[in-house]
Amino acid sequence: MRTVRPFVAALAGLAAALLVLPGCGPKRLAYHPAEASFPKDRFEATWARAVDALEARGYPIQLSDRARGILGTQEVELQVPCGAERSCLGQQSIQMRINPDGKATVIINRKIWSSVTRRLAPPSEADIPAMSALHQDQELLLKEVLGEKTEGSRGADGDPCEKDDQCSEARICAQHRCYRGCGDESPCPPLFACTDHRDGVCKPEPRAPAAAPE
Numbered sequence: 001m002r003t004v005r006p007f008v009a010a011l012a013g014l015a016a017a018l019l020v021l022p023g024c025g026p027k028r029l030a031y032h033p034a035e036a037s038f039p040k041d042r043f044e045a046t047w048a049r050a051v052d053a054l055e056a057r058g059y060p061i062q063l064s065d066r067a068r069g070i071l072g073t074q075e076v077e078l079q080v081p082c083g084a085e086r087s088c089l090g091q092q093s094i095q096m097r098i099n100p101d102g103k104a105t106v107i108i109n110r111k112i113w114s115s116v117t118r119r120l121a122p123p124s125e126a127d128i129p130a131m132s133a134l135h136q137d138q139e140l141l142l143k144e145v146l147g148e149k150t151e152g153s154r155g156a157d158g159d160p161c162e163k164d165d166q167c168s169e170a171r172i173c174a175q176h177r178c179y180r181g182c183g184d185e186s187p188c189p190p191l192f193a194c195t196d197h198r199d200g201v202c203k204p205e206p207r208a209p210a211a212a213p214e
Contacts, residue, residue, distance in 0.1 A: 029131040031122075033107045034138035038146055040102040043069075047098050050145045056177050057158030058192055058204035059094060071096040075109075078157075081133035082112050082123070088130075089113040091120055096145070106142045110134055157192070157202070174201045 038046050047066060054061055054073055063072035073094045080090035092110040097103070111120040112130060123130035137156075144160060159178045161167050167178035179201040182194035188202035195201055 027128060028125040029128050029135075030125055031131065031134070033105050034135070034142040035103070035105045036142055036146060037102050038104055040100065043098070043100045043102070045147070046104065046145060049147060050096050050098050050104075053141060053144050053158070054094060054096075055204060057156075062093075069097050069099040071098065080110060080112060080130070082130045083127045094141070098145070104142060104145060106138045106145070108134060108138050108141075158204075172201060174203075179203055 047069070050071055051061070051064070054071065059073035059076055061071065062074045063070060065071075071094075075091045075093045077089065077091055079087050080092070082088035082090075090110055090112045092108055095107040095109065097105040110123060112123050112127075113120050123134060125131060140159070156168060157171070157179060159167070160176060161173040161178045162176065164171075164173045167173055171178045171180045179192075180188070182188050182200050182202045183196070188194050192202040192204055195203055
C-alpha cells in the first residue's frame with residue numbers, strides 16, 4: 001500500500017514557508033514616533049513653534065519643561081481615520097521632545113473607540129488606515145514644528161493653511177489655520193469656542209493664566 005505521509009509532510013513544509021515570505025499573511029504596520037534633527041542655534045524658535053502648534057490645535061499643555069525640552073498635553077476628543085468605518089471617535093494627547101542638542105520627537109498617543117469592544121484602545125497594527133493616518137499626523141506636526149512646508153495636510157483643526165480648499169470638509173482657513181465653521185445650530189467640540197453665534201469659526205478656548213507662585 002502506497003503511503004502519502006511524505007507528500008503531506010512536504011505540503012505542510014511548503015505552507016509554512018509561504019507564511020514567512022514577504023507579502024504573505026496579514027499585513028501589519030508597527031507604530032513609531034516621528035523624529036528629526038534641527039540646528040542647535042534654532043532651539044528657541046523651534047520650541048516656540050512647538051508650543052504654538054499645540055495651542056492652535058486646542059491642546060491644553062500639561063507639561064512644559066524648556067530646560068529638558070519636554071512638552072506634554074492633556075487628552076482631547078476628536079474624529080480620527082480608522083479601518084472599515086473610515087472615521088471613528090478618538091482621544092489623544094501629544095508628547096514632544098525638543099532637545100537643545102538639536103533632536104525633535106513627536107509622539108501622538110491615540111486611542112480609538114471600537115463599536116465591537118465598546119471601549120477606547122490604541123490602533124491595532126493590523127488597522128493599516130488608522131496606523132498610516134497616525135504616522136502621517138505625527139510627520140506633518142513635526143514638519144510644522146521644524147518650520148518646514150506641510151503640503152499634504154488633511155486640513156484638520158489647527159493645521160496651517162493659506163486658503164479654504166486646503167482645509168478638510170466643514171472647515172475654513174482663518175488666520176492661516178484650519179477651523180470648522182459654527183453657529184447656534186452647529187456648536188463647537190470641547191475646548192473650542194465659536195467666534196460668532198451665526199457665522200463663526202471654532203477656535204481654541206483661551207486658557208486661564210497660571211496662578212503666580214506664593
